[in-house]
């Protein structure tokens with residue numbers, strides 16, 4: 515695949531926390547339009563990997579490339595401007611602001627209508643219209659004027675997703691987007707995924723295998739900070755080493 519078709523690449527990406535190697539020279543590629551799931555046991559280093567990609571953490575070695583550009587030494591904000599959006603495993607929202615205000619902030623930030631004067635940005639009809647459109651996609655319109663902090667946790671997760679989408683990212687990284695979302699509402703997340711622009715590259719970290727297999731066209735398996743295997747869902751599901759991880763079977767060899 516040509517370089518310009520790669521949305522995201524890591525080369526030899528490594529991270530140590532003291533003696534603990536949490537990322538071990540990870541070579542990873544995410545194509546434009548990818549629908550990839552990153553799976554692996556608790557503590558495998560999945561969240562750390564996303565934190566390295568987004569610039570929350572600095573790598574001990576290696577590089578992160580976004581659409582061919584080396585962003586290893588770029589800040590989180592600079593990477594976001596280059597098209598990376600993410601949701602967090604533990605949500606980070608402006609809890610005192612309304613749902614609509616949170617999304618307007620993200621739209622205003624992207625369009626430059628914001629410039630720290632979010633009230634002015636929110637007052638712009640095009641920003642509000644676009645924000646309401648995002649909320650409708652996530653069935654959040656009835657909660658638009660409620661402070662985020664008052665919403666049930668599952669709805670807060672949907673707000674996080676709304677904020678990530680409002681950034682119109684090129685690369686979308688979702689760390690357990692369905693965690694804490696009631697199963698009656700998790701289909702909303704899957705529906706939103708199906709309607710994402712085709713060319714966005716999406717990487718989701720997810721423990722719920724129903725979500726993984728409904729969403730992913732390819733799967734990367736991370737174990738102890740290293741990629742164990744990658745491939746099509748049916749190949750991963752049939753892989754004895756992966757089955758051993760998830761089913762508690764004894765691996766052979």
Ligand SMILES: Nc1ncnc2c1ncn2[C@@H]1O[C@H](COP(=O)(O)OP(=O)(O)OP(=O)(O)O)[C@@H](O)[C@H]1O
Nearest residue numbers: 531534536554555556557558559560561562563603
């Ligand atoms: N800031 C830190 N300092 C020290 N160790 C850390 C730090 N962050 C993570 N770790 C350790 O790194 C390892 C990988 O953690 P990480 O959160 O990336 O795993 P994960 O695959 O996301 O797990 P989970 O599925 O439970 O979310 C764990 O052993 C964790 O305790």
Ligand SMILES: [Mg+2]
Nearest residue numbers: 560561562603
């Ligand atoms: Mg994690």
